Amino acid sequence: MELIDLTLIWVVIIGIGIFMYVLMDGFDLGVGILFPFAPSDEARDEMMTSVAPVWDGNETWLILGGAGLLAAFPLIYAVFLPALYIGVFLLLAGLIFRGVAFEFRFKAQARKYWWDRAFFGGSTVASFAQGAVVGAYIQGFETDGFSYVGGAFDWLTPFTVMTGLGVVAGYALLGVTWTILKTEGRTQEWAFRLAPWLLAAVIGFFLVVSLWTPLAHERVMTRWFENLSWLWLFPALTLASAAWVFWRIRMRAEAAPFIGSMLLFALFYLGLLITQWPYAVPPDHTFWDAASDPGSQLFLLIGVLFLIPIILGYTAWTYWVFRGKVKSGEGYAGH
Amino acid sequence: MDLDPLLLSRIQFAFVVSFHAIFPVFTIGLASYIALLEALHYKTDNPVYEKLSKFWIKVFAIVFGMGVVSGIVMAFQFGTNWSVFSYSAANFLGPILSYEVVTAFFLEATFLGVLLFGRDKVPRGVHLFAACMVAIGTFISSFWILSANSWMHTPAGVEFQDGIVQMTSWTQAIFNPSMPYRFGHMALASFITGGFVVAGVSAWYLLKGRNPNTSRKALAMCVVMLAIATPLQLVVGDMHGLNTFEHQPMKVAAMEGAWETRSRTPLILFAIPDAANETNHFQVAIPGLASLVLTHSLDGEVPGLLEVAPEDRPPVGVVFWSFRIMVGLGLLFIAVSLASAWQLWRGRLYDSPRLLRLLTWMIPLPFVAVLAGWFVTEVGRQPWIIQGVLRISEGVTPSITGWMALFTLIGYISVYAIVFTAGVIYLRRVIQAGPDPLDDAPEDKTARPKRPWSAVPFKVEQAAQAGRS
16 A cells, blocks of 8 residues: 555545535525525525525535544544534534425425524524634644543634634625526625625635734744745735636626635635645644554545545536526425 | 533433434335335336325435434534544444445435436336335445444454554454344344334324225235234344344343343343342242243353443343333234234224224334334443443543533434424324325426435425315
8 A cells, every 4th residue: 555645545535525515515504694684585585496406415525524534534533523522513403403494494384484594593503613613723622642632612712713704704605606696686686786795704804814823823824934935826816816706796797706706715725725734633643643544544445436426426417407597486485 | 510421422322323213214114115115016007006105205205304314413423422432443433434424325316316206207117226226225324334333242353452443354344243133133123113104104094094095005015014024023133132142241131130140040021120239129030031042941051240340230220121121012013913914814904993093003112112122232232332342431532521511412402302393293294194185296396306305395384284184
């Protein structure tokens, strides 16, 4: 096994898996975050119908990520989850609530508003918890050998609240640009008006977090302010992309804002990886420290290499089948 | 107040896994039943089979959805509450649990979609194939889970180096000594659970005089299956018990309430085990029978709990009584199944209101029996999380405090209570509505395979009205 670095392969697989999850569950969580602000009940129906065919396929990636981490990087699994104990509960409870709300909003008639609130609350809490995970990853974890030894709320600091709110804003941006893509008429007009504000909020959070991170963490400071000048391409590209998205929203482009928002997320994600590399459980453990036995990594790799193309193909097919606009009164919202 | 994070984590795990287990144990059996119905319809073209299949596919979709939702927590709970155990065993458990997820999603992504929504869109042979693949997929999924679980009872194929599991043989680890017995026992339990639910619902329709043709057919199929499966379960369960006797004698000692090692160990029918005084109160027993069952000889020696130090013994009371509940229900299942089969043979089953009512009451009991069985095996493994290797107190996450564990315990109970209530209300309405009105419902154009519940294309309130009318 010396010829192939299985750990690196697994970094790529898990990295892509998490990114797929963030992008895809990101926009449908975002739709949930925007729910109470939608202009009308018809708009809410349209928004929900637009994500209905795909949302729980999107969440597939989260469960795959959880099990994959245990198999390939058990140290991440065994430190992150205890460190984020309360946060993980909020994340799972939020996802379960919105999942149930999804099914029952369509099936219920009288108690629809109750499910609207569950959908909003669950989506927002789950998004915030995911953002806090990112913040906690930057902050690092207090470990002793292979165990987390910090406190219950080490993950909840002003910094992680900031990253949590940043992800809520980011998902809302993905949600609103998705809504632009998938709706028309009054709903789309509302989304067009809201999108620039959310974009501004996202960039605001991005700037605050980008400045705060190196100031608070010497490791990050060293990474960004020594030698590697090409790194500055990333923040520059981020701001350029944001400007492009802003311009395309103003031009009433339908697909470009969503594509541009996904691009923004890709840049945030790469920036995060550059900041943290090669640490899986900062400040002490790298991905190679966190890896499981190569035999175990290989054993699962065989199955995953067979599966991922099928899941990707199936996902692409689902999105293809449901391409185009949703209209109010169409789909099972109208039954 | 002094809250014990270990105890609370154990209660939480027991709650989450028990709650989760009731869904797959039903869907595994039901998936095979649906595949059988599809095969019979394919072969005979009898519309009764198609009607039945359409109806039970809808029930399957709801229960499967609830199983998926409740299962999400399982994937993370090993890390949040049992991080030392997870880290120690990750080289084996990680890939095995991942393969379970992979199988489940592969199944969902492809064949479940065709089964739920493809009836009129794909050739009949393809639809039948999808039904068979879903049924096989549920077994593959449970194969991985039971392999991982069995390995915790009878670890094999690994070495422990500095507290970490290192693989020496994947085959030996996956097919560890208790795995085939546990799998067989659980597979039969799934058939019995599915059988009693379908039989109970069909009996209920017959009592109400609804859907007589389909309900008679379904009831007859289930009764024949149950009359074979329930006695067979007694045999398989006995084999599983002998395997446990070989590998985990203290679990069997707790099941039997046996304190002293002796030959001619009695089979205890009733007793109140008293762990503090290491004895039983109010014991009613058949002399020598436990020795006969376990060693196939009246003089066979059965090790008692006093063989090991008190801290190495499982909690006797829970194991002892869970075992009696499981076996008692198992015997009841055999009696009811054979009585129903006898009445079916004589052609009187459909006109025996008392027996039909009894079958309706049976619906919750297989779930109770399955959970009792899991309590026997899991509590009986205590104080070990990996038998003989890692104690449960060593496996728990060190950073959890009592109030954290209490918070999530109450949290998961609340979340699941809402999910479960909503799901059961929904399920009841689907069953009350019955096969007929559902068949007239328009095809749901936005229904997607990824969302099993969208296979049930009507509103809750409409179903309630249909159920009342």
